[in-house]
Amino acid sequence: MNSEFCYKRIVIKLGTNLLTGGAGKLDREVMSGLVAQMAALVKRGVEITVVTSGAIAAGKEKLGLFKKNKDMPFKQVLASVGQNRLMNVYDSLFAEHGLTVAQALLTKSDLHDRSGYLNARNTLLALIELGVVTIVNENDVVAVDEIQEAKFGDNDNLSAMVANLVDADLLLILSDIDGLYTANPRTEPSATLIPVVEKVTQEIEALAGGVGSNVGTGGMITKIEAARLATSSGVRVIIASGHAPGVVERVITGESIGTHFLPHASPDARHRWLVSGLSSRGRIIIDGGAARAVARCSSLLPAGVKSVEGAFKRGDIVRLTDEAGTQVGYGITNYDAIDVDRIKGLHSEAIGVVLGHDFGDEIIHRNNLAVC
């Protein structure tokens, strides 16, 4: 990574108001400028995952419907029509910079499910390793409450969950406003920008007014919620205006721009919390060679497994010990206890043959490992 950058892996959330200029249809010029900035970061070694809104707006545009529509099932229809257009725009804009995009439609309940969490994490991390830019949106067709008018949670909260999921060190929320103000500046012209929030308190939440225009969904409250969620697990959050010239690079190089929400744990502490804070469901006992490999943060392969304890499932946290019972670490397992018992001591190529299914060569991938 280039040493001039403060951040290595960032999640960038782009709101509807920003992508449409408040006009109810995608603004390709704005999107082109943002993609160029993001592509420049990727070229210089920063790993990015994008969480984007705009499917509903794109659907309205495609169907030629520009009136505000509060009817939730119809918004789902619009999102379904528009998601494909939204992706086409990202696909062609990133392609101009030689970059490939992937689409991931997620719901928050997917990420609360342990297997869904693991699948999403493994996929998004693998895409990052491949140098592909993943474009995430809420799966609006099933995530009903996310696009309701009176709801709590939306792409802002989803972006905080994605930042946790991929171990980002920064969540950059780009909107049409240059940060958190002491009140909604659209209705309170005397409101002033708050440059730093050390902790999200009730007083901070009380500063949030409603949505700025008739295309945005969450308003400031969901951004503050997202900031609370992300900072409490070690991710710095910055809310800034996507219209500010060169905003992405300015943020990344540490310029004081927008509102910064300070993290409350180090990313390393977050990783440890991820795997040890949740109760472990069982134990995998590994041989000396595997224990040394795991201690160096290498993935755990079946060849190093001696035995298993407990009825853990795929996606559960398991404890790793050597044969003397000394704890080596924790990890999220790709295989359930019965499968691990069946493939213990074998080479990875045998997994599919023995089990009839294959969740990868690793019982625990190094990305999902925390070493004691």
Ligand SMILES: Nc1ncnc2c1ncn2[C@@H]1O[C@H](COP(=O)(O)OP(=O)(O)O)[C@@H](O)[C@H]1O
């Ligand atoms: N205290 C506040 N500081 C800044 N903006 C606020 C505040 N309270 C409400 N807002 C409104 O929140 C809007 C941004 O939220 P939203 O419209 O949902 O944007 P996005 O589409 O980017 O998610 C701003 O345009 C602004 O009108």
Ligand SMILES: N[C@@H](CCC(=O)OP(=O)(O)O)C(=O)O
């Ligand atoms: N998933 C919806 C957007 C929901 C949403 O969170 O919008 P916003 O508050 O503008 O970020 C869409 O793609 O239109």
